[in-house]
Amino acid sequence: MGEEHYKSREFCRDIGCEVQQELDKYEKENPMYEVRKTECVGNCRYTREDFMIWLNSNGYTLKGKTDEIFASGTAHQFHEWLQKHGVEIAKKG
Numbered sequence: 001m002g003e004e005h006y007k008s009r010e011f012c013r014d015i016g017c018e019v020q021q022e023l024d025k026y027e028k029e030n031p032m033y034e035v036r037k038t039e040c041v042g043n044c045r046y047t048r049e050d051f052m053i054w055l056n057s058n059g060y061t062l063k064g065k066t067d068e069i070f071a072s073g074t075a076h077q078f079h080e081w082l083q084k085h086g087v088e089i090a091k092k093g
Contacts, residue, residue, distance in 0.1 A: 006089035044074035051075035
């Protein structure tokens with residue numbers, strides 16, 4: 001039994017984020033994909049706390065250097081911060 005790693009935008013898809021639903025309509029090469037992606041990055045409607053609650057309720061844990069604190073911000077900003085600091089998001093598979 002291995003670990004299952006968080007897949008990018010899994011949270012967004014699971015909670016039914018409207019921007020993510022629009023983003024999923026386009027191929028990465030389509031100019032509208034970039035428009036929606038920019039909207040997603042710049043105007044994330046969900047908070048770090050929303051993301052953490054979702055992670056916990058879905059059995060994910062943070063692995064790595066978690067002694068630094070990211071106390072506020074959007075879910076997107078928090079996910080980027082975790083990636084930048086090498087923190088893995090995983091659950092037992």
